[in-house]
Amino acid sequence: MRSNTCPKCAGSMVIGFILDHNPQSSRRSVSSWIEGAPVKSIWTGLKVDSAKKRDIETWRCSKCGFLESYAR
Numbered sequence: 627m628r629s630n631t632c633p634k635c636a637g638s639m640v641i642g643f644i645l646d647h648n649p650q651s652s653r654r655s656v657s658s659w660i661e662g663a664p665v666k667s668i669w670t671g672l673k674v675d676s677a678k679k680r681d682i683e684t685w686r687c688s689k690c691g692f693l694e695s696y697a698r
C-alpha cells in the first residue's frame with residue numbers, strides 16, 4: 627500500500643474516499659471528479675459524460691486531519 631506524507635505537518639496519511647450518499651434512494655457511492663464545467667439537466671440535475679468521470683481517492687492525515695484528493 628502506498629503512503630503519503632502530510633504537507634502540513636509531515637504526519638502519515640491514510641487512503642480513503644469521500645462517501646456520496648443520496649438519502650432519497652439510500653444509495654452509497656464514491657464521489658467523482660468530472661472534466662469541464664457542470665451542465666444542468668432537468669432530468670438528473672446534472673449531465674455527466676461517463677468518459678470524463680473519475681473516482682476520487684482522498685488521503686487523510688492521521689495527525690492533523692488534512693485531506694488531499696486525487697482523481698487518477
Ligand SMILES: [Zn+2]
Nearest residue numbers: 632635687690
Ligand atoms: Zn497533517
